[in-house]
Amino acid sequence: MDSVSGVGVLDKAVHMLGALRREGSLGLADLQRATGLPRATAHRLAVALEEHGLVRRDGNGRFCLGFELIALGHAAAESFPIGELARPVLVALRDSTGESVQLFVREGDERRCVVSLQSPHGLRWIVPEGARLPLDAGSAGRVLLARSTSDWVESDWVESVEEREPGVASVSSAVRGRDGAVLAAVSVSGPIERLTRGPGKRFGRAVADAADTLAKTLAATA
Amino acid sequence: MDSVSGVGVLDKAVHMLGALRREGSLGLADLQRATGLPRATAHRLAVALEEHGLVRRDGNGRFCLGFELIALGHAAAESFPIGELARPVLVALRDSTGESVQLFVREGDERRCVVSLQSPHGLRWIVPEGARLPLDAGSAGRVLLARSTSDWVESDWVESVEEREPGVASVSSAVRGRDGAVLAAVSVSGPIERLTRGPGKRFGRAVADAADTLAKTLAATA
């Protein structure tokens, strides 16, 4: 029942979608509790969203996220050229390292996982595509904090160990545009047991190369 | 510049997202043209959506679909149990047939593609996940039109040739719940050159078996 940030319909609608994302599926009363909205308002909103396919009802008549969101999600991913171009490069990186790899972009003072590929190992570290993570923790976060060319010239990659999540280590490298601005961060992450406490030593080169390949691909396309 | 169906902010917002999905990325003036909204209104809406991550700006400051939609899209797909359970079954079906396979569900008087797997062939028929198609054309459409157990007892599968799209044929079979209600349709589709004008002969059995397996999996889960 966390309070709604804004006051407009749109804020409420997004808040409701967020509640449904967290909780999976909710009856009207649950929706009411989860959003803090009055019954009538919650119902009206849910029905309005349903008409647009952003919300649907499951077999029991409970509200849950609608299929239109699947279509929009795909379109959103496709309309991000770096993400599309990165996929083959990231697949190669995952296959060569055997670990989960991600592509992050900066969004305000956070970072967003735009592409996520999972390690084939049984024990793996997964970051959901679309997830929003803090900028001030994790190797990818530090890479994205470097704004200009002058920063971080010392190394091609950055490593972090248990910085954001216990037991998880990662190595990241910047994808830079023509002008040296950091466009995105390529990241390899997994359990410390496999990555060790100095993951850069083993994977730094591969990650930096992947980031570089991606940067070149981008330059060639644009 | 098609007119907006509703009048509320929500209708306009969804309309705008639809415009961005179709057009990829738009400047404010283009957005204005695409949505038919006045400048100020389009701008205010776009900024509001941006604050929620449903819209973002690309490198040139133009508006496009935001990353939050990727996250919501994934959540929407995951919150649909049949879709999740179906994936492995559909993968097996695609591999055994070598053609594109889809899972459709009825949504109002249309059908929605919830899962879509592509054929490995160079020439392949693709249906985007999340796409909404008519119910009155295509084999999957006819399967979903059968409401009760009494309908369509004659055959386990339905075939269609160039019914919805020239050059494309398909075979579909119903996934039925405990009570015999049609929950979804499994479909194999591809170019006539490979599927022939009587695709059911070759693929009917496989499609029906896949649908049946899925139905059993569902029954076991629920």
Next chain:
DNA sequence: CGCTCTCGTCTCACTTTCTGAGATAGTCTT
């Protein structure tokens, strides 16, 4: 059988929010 609880849905007077033409400010072009 009738009572009660809960659930989803609808109504309607109230009022908050959204509206959008126009003004303003920043950015390339020429």
Next chain:
DNA sequence: AAGACTATCTCAGAAAGTGAGACGAGAGCG
């Protein structure tokens, strides 16, 4: 430096959203 674009902001007026409460359907119970 004028012109032709952009994106962004303002504010009085108008329209859309609001939500307590009524309603009917259904489930559970004594």
